Amino acid sequence: MEIKNWVKGSCIGRGSFGKVNLAFDASNGQIFAVKSANSIATVDSLENEIRVLKSLNSPYVVTYLGDDVRFGERNLLMEYVPGGTVADAAAKSPMEEAEVRAYARRVALALRDAHAAGVVHCDVKARNVLAGANPDSAKLADFGSATRVVDGARAGGLRGTPLWMAPEVVRGEAPLPASDVWSLGCTVIEMATGGKAPWEVSMVEIGYGEGLPTVSAALSDVGKDFIEKCLRREGRERWTCEMLLEHPFLAVDLMVRGRWSPRTVIEAIFDDDDDEDEDGTELSSGSEWARDRIVELVGDGGVVWESEGWEVVRWGGEGDPIGNCLSGCCFCCGCECCCWEEEGMSGLEHEQVENGMVVRDLRVLSISEDLFVYHFFVLSCWIMLLPVWIMIWLFGHRLGTDFLKTVCSGFGFF
Numbered sequence: 001m002e003i004k005n006w007v008k009g010s011c012i013g014r015g016s017f018g019k020v021n022l023a024f025d026a027s028n029g030q031i032f033a034v035k036s037a038n039s040i041a042t043v044d045s046l047e048n049e050i051r052v053l054k055s056l057n058s059p060y061v062v063t064y065l066g067d068d069v070r071f072g073e074r075n076l077l078m079e080y081v082p083g084g085t086v087a088d089a090a091a092k093s094p095m096e097e098a099e100v101r102a103y104a105r106r107v108a109l110a111l112r113d114a115h116a117a118g119v120v121h122c123d124v125k126a127r128n129v130l131a132g133a134n135p136d137s138a139k140l141a142d143f144g145s146a147t148r149v150v151d152g153a154r155a156g157g158l159r160g161t162p163l164w165m166a167p168e169v170v171r172g173e174a175p176l177p178a179s180d181v182w183s184l185g186c187t188v189i190e191m192a193t194g195g196k197a198p199w200e201v202s203m204v205e206i207g208y209g210e211g212l213p214t215v216s217a218a219l220s221d222v223g224k225d226f227i228e229k230c231l232r233r234e235g236r237e238r239w240t241c242e243m244l245l246e247h248p249f250l251a252v253d254l255m256v257r258g259r260w261s262p263r264t265v266i267e268a269i270f271d272d273d274d275d276e277d278e279d280g281t282e283l284s285s286g287s288e289w290a291r292d293r294i295v296e297l298v299g300d301g302g303v304v305w306e307s308e309g310w311e312v313v314r315w316g317g318e319g320d321p322i323g324n325c326l327s328g329c330c331f332c333c334g335c336e337c338c339c340w341e342e343e344g345m346s347g348l349e350h351e352q353v354e355n356g357m358v359v360r361d362l363r364v365l366s367i368s369e370d371l372f373v374y375h376f377f378v379l380s381c382w383i384m385l386l387p388v389w390i391m392i393w394l395f396g397h398r399l400g401t402d403f404l405k406t407v408c409s410g411f412g413f414f
C-alpha cells in the first residue's frame with residue numbers, strides 16, 4: 001500500500017549518496033527507513049536505486065516501499081532492517097566462520113535473485129549488507145551503483161568501491177554478474193578479518209597485473225576454496241551465484257532455527273526470518289503475531305479469560321485472600337489490596353505464557369464504585385442528623401434545661 005502521510009525520525013546512517021532516517025507511517029504506525037538526497041550529484045544515484053529496488057522482488061534484498069519528493073528532497077522509502085551493517089558487526093567482535101558463511105549465503109541468495117532479474121549490484125561489501133536480527137535475516141542494500149546487464153547506456157565506468165572491484169571493473173569494462181561474485185569473495189575475507197579489507201595489492205595490480213586479495217589464514221580450507229572460486233581473474237571462469245550456493249561453504253544450512261538470539265526486543269519484533277522460507281512459502285512472522293495478538297487483546301470479546309489458558313494472578317474481588325477489602329476503605333486496614341488501589345492499580349490481572357512471552361492484562365474492577373457508595377452513605381447520614389442537632393440546641397436554650405445545656409456544651413456548641 002502506498003505510504004502518503006509519513007513522519008521522519010532520527011538519522012540512522014549516512015553514506016556518500018545521502019542520509020538515511022527512521023520514519024513512520026502516520027496512518028498505521030508502520031516503521032520504515034527513508035533515504036533522502038537533495039543535490040544533483042546524489043539524486044542521480046538515488047533515482048537509480050529507486051528504479052532498481054522497484055523492479056526487484058527478493059526476500060534477501062531490502063524491500064522498496066515507495067518514493068516521493070518532499071521539502072525539496074527526493075526520498076526512497078524502504079523496509080527498516082535493524083542491527084546495523086555486517087561491517088559494523090564484524091568490527092565489533094570477531095565473527096565465527098559459521099556466521100561468515102550464514103551472511104555470505106544471504107548475499108549469494110540476494111545476488112542470485114538480482115542477477116536473474118538482470119541487475120548487477122556493483123557495490124557488494126559488508127557495509128552494504130544490513131545485519132538484521134541475526135544472520136539468516138540479513139538483507140542486501142544500497143543499489144545506488146547498480147546497473148542492468150542489458151543497459152548499454154549505463155554500462156562501463158568505475159562503479160563501486162575500489163578495494164572490492166573486480167579486475168574488469170578496475171579496467172573500466174562493463175560490470176557483469178561475475179563482477180559481483182568477485183566482490184562477494186572480497187566480502188567474505190572482509191567479514192573473516194574484522195570488517196577490514198586487509199589486502200595491500202594495488203588497484204593497478206588487480207586490474208592489469210596478477211594481484212589478488214590476500215585470503216585470511218583464519219579461514220578453513222572450504223572457505224579458502226570458496227574464495228578461490230570467486231576471485232578468478234577471468235570473469236567467465238568464476239562460479240555463478242547458483243553454483244556457489246551449492247558449494248560446501250554455503251550449501252550446508254547452518255542456520256538452525258533458534259540458533260541466533262535477537263540482540264534486542266525490537267530486533268525480535270522486526271526479525272522477519274519467518275516471513276518466507278527459501279522456497280517462498282509464507283510463514284507467520286514474529287511481528288505479525290505480536291500485532292495480531294495486540295489487536296485481539298484490545299478488541300471487544302476477543303479473549304475468554306476463563307479459558308484459553310489464562311490464569312488469574314491478582315484478583316481484588318470477593319473471595320480474594322489478599323486483595324478482598326469489603327469496605328473498600330483504603331485507610332482502615334492498610335491491606336495490600338488498598339495500597340494496590342491507591343496506586344490506581346486495583347483490578348484483575350491475568351497472565352498467560354504464550355510463545356515464550358508472558359502476556360498480562362489488567363482490568364479495573366468495580367471497587368471504586370463500591371467506595372463511592374460507601375462515602376456517599378456516610379455523608380448522607382451526617383446531613384440527615386444536622387436538623388436534629390439544631391433542634392436540640394434551640395430546645396436547650398429555650399427551656400434552659402441544664403441537662404441539655406450540658407449535653408450540647410459537651411458537643412462544643414457553646
Ligand SMILES: Nc1ncnc2c1ncn2[C@@H]1O[C@H](COP(=O)(O)OP(=O)(O)OP(=O)(O)O)[C@@H](O)[C@H]1O
Pocket residue numbers: 012013014015016017018019020033035062078079080081082084085127128130141142143144
Ligand atoms: N533499510 C535500512 N535499514 C536500516 N538502516 C539502513 C537502511 N538503509 C541504509 N541504512 C543505514 O544507512 C547507512 C547508509 O546507507 P547506504 O549505504 O544505502 O547509503 P549510501 O549513501 O549509498 O552509502 P555508500 O557511501 O556506501 O554508497 C547504511 O550503512 C546503514 O547503516
